[in-house]
Amino acid sequence: MDFNINEVVTNMANAIKPSVSDNWNSVKDDVSSFLTDRKGRLELLAKMRINGRIDDQFFKETLGDEKDLVASELHTLALISKVMAQNAANAAIQVLESAIKVALKV
Protein backbone atom coordinates (compact mmCIF):
# COMPACT_ATOMS: atom_id res chain seq x y z
CA MET A 1 0.00 0.00 0.00
CA ASP A 2 1.41 3.36 -1.09
CA PHE A 3 -0.08 5.88 1.32
CA ASN A 4 1.89 8.88 2.63
CA ILE A 5 -0.26 10.75 5.15
CA ASN A 6 1.96 13.89 5.06
CA GLU A 7 1.60 14.14 1.29
CA VAL A 8 -2.16 13.53 1.46
CA VAL A 9 -2.65 16.22 4.13
CA THR A 10 -0.62 18.70 2.05
CA ASN A 11 -2.73 17.87 -1.01
CA MET A 12 -5.90 18.31 1.05
CA ALA A 13 -4.73 21.78 2.13
CA ASN A 14 -3.85 22.63 -1.48
CA ALA A 15 -7.36 21.59 -2.57
CA ILE A 16 -8.95 23.95 -0.03
CA LYS A 17 -7.07 27.13 -1.08
CA PRO A 18 -8.31 27.50 -4.70
CA SER A 19 -11.82 26.44 -3.69
CA VAL A 20 -12.09 29.30 -1.16
CA SER A 21 -10.45 31.95 -3.34
CA ASP A 22 -12.49 31.05 -6.47
CA ASN A 23 -15.74 31.19 -4.50
CA TRP A 24 -14.80 34.48 -2.87
CA ASN A 25 -13.91 36.06 -6.26
CA SER A 26 -17.35 35.09 -7.60
CA VAL A 27 -19.29 36.92 -4.89
CA LYS A 28 -16.82 39.69 -3.91
CA ASP A 29 -18.50 42.32 -6.12
CA ASP A 30 -21.99 41.39 -4.95
CA VAL A 31 -20.96 41.74 -1.33
CA SER A 32 -19.21 45.07 -1.83
CA SER A 33 -22.32 46.34 -3.63
CA PHE A 34 -24.13 46.12 -0.25
CA LEU A 35 -21.85 48.91 0.97
CA THR A 36 -22.02 51.09 -2.17
CA ASP A 37 -25.83 50.77 -2.29
CA ARG A 38 -26.07 51.80 1.35
CA LYS A 39 -23.77 54.79 0.80
CA GLY A 40 -26.00 56.02 -2.06
CA ARG A 41 -29.22 55.56 -0.06
CA LEU A 42 -27.90 57.31 3.05
CA GLU A 43 -26.50 60.19 1.00
CA LEU A 44 -29.90 60.74 -0.63
CA LEU A 45 -31.72 60.39 2.70
CA ALA A 46 -29.50 62.97 4.40
CA LYS A 47 -29.97 65.39 1.49
CA MET A 48 -33.76 64.99 1.60
CA ARG A 49 -33.87 65.61 5.37
CA ILE A 50 -31.55 68.66 5.20
CA ASN A 51 -33.68 70.17 2.40
CA GLY A 52 -36.86 69.51 4.40
CA ARG A 53 -38.29 67.20 1.74
CA ILE A 54 -39.00 64.46 4.33
CA ASP A 55 -40.02 64.82 7.97
CA ASP A 56 -38.16 63.60 11.03
CA GLN A 57 -40.47 60.62 11.52
CA PHE A 58 -39.86 59.26 8.01
CA PHE A 59 -36.11 59.93 8.39
CA LYS A 60 -35.97 57.91 11.64
CA GLU A 61 -38.14 55.09 10.26
CA THR A 62 -35.85 54.78 7.23
CA LEU A 63 -32.73 54.65 9.41
CA GLY A 64 -34.40 51.81 11.33
CA ASP A 65 -35.07 50.05 8.01
CA GLU A 66 -31.36 50.34 7.14
CA LYS A 67 -30.51 48.61 10.43
CA ASP A 68 -32.89 45.74 9.60
CA LEU A 69 -31.34 45.48 6.16
CA VAL A 70 -27.84 45.10 7.64
CA ALA A 71 -29.11 42.04 9.55
CA SER A 72 -30.43 40.54 6.32
CA GLU A 73 -27.12 41.18 4.52
CA LEU A 74 -25.23 39.54 7.38
CA HIS A 75 -27.34 36.40 6.91
CA THR A 76 -26.22 36.36 3.27
CA LEU A 77 -22.57 36.70 4.31
CA ALA A 78 -23.06 33.78 6.71
CA LEU A 79 -24.57 31.69 3.89
CA ILE A 80 -21.65 32.51 1.57
CA SER A 81 -19.23 31.46 4.34
CA LYS A 82 -21.11 28.17 4.75
CA VAL A 83 -20.99 27.49 1.00
CA MET A 84 -17.24 28.18 0.96
CA ALA A 85 -16.64 26.00 4.03
CA GLN A 86 -18.72 23.16 2.55
CA ASN A 87 -16.86 23.31 -0.77
CA ALA A 88 -13.49 23.37 0.99
CA ALA A 89 -14.39 20.43 3.25
CA ASN A 90 -15.69 18.34 0.36
CA ALA A 91 -12.64 19.15 -1.79
CA ALA A 92 -10.37 17.96 1.02
CA ILE A 93 -12.43 14.80 1.60
CA GLN A 94 -12.25 14.01 -2.10
CA VAL A 95 -8.44 14.25 -2.08
CA LEU A 96 -8.29 11.81 0.83
CA GLU A 97 -10.75 9.48 -0.88
CA SER A 98 -8.68 9.46 -4.11
CA ALA A 99 -5.46 8.81 -2.18
CA ILE A 100 -7.01 5.80 -0.47
CA LYS A 101 -8.34 4.47 -3.79
CA VAL A 102 -4.83 4.74 -5.30
CA ALA A 103 -3.33 3.00 -2.28
CA LEU A 104 -5.78 0.15 -2.75
CA LYS A 105 -4.89 0.15 -6.50
CA VAL A 106 -8.57 0.08 -7.54
Added chain:
Amino acid sequence: MKKNNESIIKKLSTLLLISLFFISCSVSWVPTYNETLETQIINGQKMTSKFYSQMLLDQVTNRTYDNYKKGYVEISTEINSIRFQVNATKNASLILASIDSLGNKWEQYQERHRARDSNHTPTSDDIIKTNTNLIDGFWKPLLIDMRALKMVRKKD
Protein backbone atom coordinates in the same frame (compact mmCIF):
# COMPACT_ATOMS: atom_id res chain seq x y z
CA MET B 1 -5.88 -19.50 -6.24
CA LYS B 2 -8.07 -19.58 -3.10
CA LYS B 3 -5.67 -17.16 -1.38
CA ASN B 4 -5.89 -14.82 -4.40
CA ASN B 5 -9.73 -14.80 -4.26
CA GLU B 6 -9.70 -14.07 -0.55
CA SER B 7 -7.38 -11.15 -1.13
CA ILE B 8 -9.68 -9.68 -3.84
CA ILE B 9 -12.76 -10.10 -1.63
CA LYS B 10 -10.90 -8.44 1.24
CA LYS B 11 -9.92 -5.48 -0.97
CA LEU B 12 -13.45 -5.07 -2.34
CA SER B 13 -14.98 -5.18 1.13
CA THR B 14 -12.52 -2.57 2.35
CA LEU B 15 -13.32 -0.37 -0.64
CA LEU B 16 -17.06 -0.76 -0.05
CA LEU B 17 -16.68 0.20 3.59
CA ILE B 18 -14.51 3.19 2.71
CA SER B 19 -16.97 4.30 0.01
CA LEU B 20 -19.85 4.11 2.48
CA PHE B 21 -17.78 6.11 4.95
CA PHE B 22 -17.09 8.86 2.42
CA ILE B 23 -20.69 9.01 1.17
CA SER B 24 -21.69 9.80 4.74
CA CYS B 25 -18.68 12.10 5.16
CA SER B 26 -19.35 14.54 2.34
CA VAL B 27 -20.80 17.53 4.14
CA SER B 28 -24.01 19.43 3.31
CA TRP B 29 -24.64 22.61 5.30
CA VAL B 30 -26.60 24.68 2.76
CA PRO B 31 -29.72 24.04 0.65
CA THR B 32 -29.54 22.87 -2.95
CA TYR B 33 -29.75 25.59 -5.64
CA ASN B 34 -33.27 25.91 -7.06
CA GLU B 35 -33.67 27.69 -10.41
CA THR B 36 -37.44 28.10 -10.03
CA LEU B 37 -36.92 29.85 -6.72
CA GLU B 38 -34.33 32.22 -8.21
CA THR B 39 -36.76 33.11 -11.03
CA GLN B 40 -39.49 33.75 -8.47
CA ILE B 41 -37.19 36.05 -6.47
CA ILE B 42 -36.32 38.01 -9.64
CA ASN B 43 -40.04 38.28 -10.48
CA GLY B 44 -40.87 39.40 -6.94
CA GLN B 45 -38.34 42.22 -7.19
CA LYS B 46 -39.81 43.21 -10.59
CA MET B 47 -43.31 43.28 -9.07
CA THR B 48 -42.27 45.71 -6.31
CA SER B 49 -40.38 47.85 -8.81
CA LYS B 50 -43.46 48.03 -11.08
CA PHE B 51 -45.71 48.74 -8.08
CA TYR B 52 -43.70 51.80 -7.05
CA SER B 53 -43.15 52.98 -10.66
CA GLN B 54 -46.91 53.04 -11.15
CA MET B 55 -47.38 54.90 -7.87
CA LEU B 56 -44.80 57.45 -8.94
CA LEU B 57 -46.68 58.09 -12.20
CA ASP B 58 -49.97 58.56 -10.34
CA GLN B 59 -51.12 61.95 -9.02
CA VAL B 60 -50.24 62.47 -5.35
CA THR B 61 -53.94 62.67 -4.38
CA ASN B 62 -54.57 59.25 -5.95
CA ARG B 63 -51.77 57.52 -4.04
CA THR B 64 -54.05 56.25 -1.28
CA TYR B 65 -53.65 52.89 0.43
CA ASP B 66 -57.02 51.74 -0.89
CA ASN B 67 -55.95 52.40 -4.49
CA TYR B 68 -52.81 50.28 -3.98
CA LYS B 69 -54.20 47.61 -1.64
CA LYS B 70 -54.39 45.03 -4.45
CA GLY B 71 -50.70 45.50 -5.31
CA TYR B 72 -49.68 45.16 -1.65
CA VAL B 73 -51.63 41.89 -1.38
CA GLU B 74 -50.16 40.49 -4.63
CA ILE B 75 -46.60 41.16 -3.50
CA SER B 76 -47.29 39.74 0.01
CA THR B 77 -48.62 36.60 -1.67
CA GLU B 78 -45.47 36.31 -3.79
CA ILE B 79 -43.22 36.70 -0.72
CA ASN B 80 -45.29 34.07 1.16
CA SER B 81 -44.98 31.68 -1.78
CA ILE B 82 -41.19 32.09 -1.82
CA ARG B 83 -41.15 31.52 1.95
CA PHE B 84 -43.25 28.38 1.59
CA GLN B 85 -40.84 26.89 -0.96
CA VAL B 86 -37.73 27.73 1.06
CA ASN B 87 -39.29 26.43 4.25
CA ALA B 88 -39.65 22.99 2.65
CA THR B 89 -35.88 22.89 1.98
CA LYS B 90 -33.18 21.44 4.25
CA ASN B 91 -30.61 23.79 5.87
CA ALA B 92 -32.50 26.93 4.79
CA SER B 93 -32.61 28.89 8.06
CA LEU B 94 -30.34 31.74 6.84
CA ILE B 95 -32.39 32.26 3.66
CA LEU B 96 -35.61 32.08 5.67
CA ALA B 97 -34.31 34.85 7.95
CA SER B 98 -33.78 37.12 4.91
CA ILE B 99 -37.25 36.31 3.53
CA ASP B 100 -38.79 37.08 6.91
CA SER B 101 -36.97 40.45 7.01
CA LEU B 102 -38.36 41.26 3.55
CA GLY B 103 -41.88 40.07 4.46
CA ASN B 104 -41.92 42.04 7.72
CA LYS B 105 -40.67 45.18 5.99
CA TRP B 106 -43.34 44.88 3.31
CA GLU B 107 -46.02 44.61 6.05
CA GLN B 108 -44.55 47.69 7.76
CA TYR B 109 -44.66 49.65 4.50
CA GLN B 110 -48.37 48.83 4.18
CA GLU B 111 -48.98 49.96 7.75
CA ARG B 112 -47.07 53.20 7.19
CA HIS B 113 -49.04 53.89 4.01
CA ARG B 114 -52.31 53.45 5.94
CA ALA B 115 -51.00 55.69 8.72
CA ARG B 116 -50.05 58.44 6.22
CA ASP B 117 -53.56 58.31 4.81
CA SER B 118 -55.05 58.60 8.32
CA ASN B 119 -52.77 61.57 9.12
CA HIS B 120 -53.50 63.17 5.72
CA THR B 121 -49.78 63.06 4.91
CA PRO B 122 -49.25 62.66 1.15
CA THR B 123 -47.09 59.82 -0.18
CA SER B 124 -44.53 62.05 -1.88
CA ASP B 125 -42.15 61.16 -4.71
CA ASP B 126 -39.30 61.21 -2.16
CA ILE B 127 -41.07 58.65 0.05
CA ILE B 128 -41.71 56.40 -2.97
CA LYS B 129 -38.09 56.63 -4.19
CA THR B 130 -36.72 55.89 -0.71
CA ASN B 131 -39.04 52.90 -0.27
CA THR B 132 -38.17 51.55 -3.74
CA ASN B 133 -34.46 51.68 -2.99
CA LEU B 134 -34.90 50.02 0.40
CA ILE B 135 -37.17 47.23 -0.78
CA ASP B 136 -34.69 46.54 -3.59
CA GLY B 137 -32.09 46.33 -0.84
CA PHE B 138 -34.16 43.63 0.93
CA TRP B 139 -34.54 41.59 -2.27
CA LYS B 140 -30.83 41.73 -3.05
CA PRO B 141 -29.56 39.42 -0.25
CA LEU B 142 -31.97 36.75 -1.51
CA LEU B 143 -30.64 37.03 -5.03
CA ILE B 144 -27.05 36.81 -3.80
CA ASP B 145 -28.06 33.78 -1.67
CA MET B 146 -29.13 32.06 -4.90
CA ARG B 147 -25.82 32.97 -6.62
CA ALA B 148 -23.93 31.58 -3.62
CA LEU B 149 -25.87 28.31 -3.81
CA LYS B 150 -24.90 27.99 -7.48
CA MET B 151 -21.25 27.80 -6.33
CA VAL B 152 -21.86 24.63 -4.32
CA ARG B 153 -19.35 22.04 -5.52
CA LYS B 154 -20.88 18.90 -6.99
CA LYS B 155 -19.28 15.59 -6.05
CA ASP B 156 -17.21 14.39 -9.07
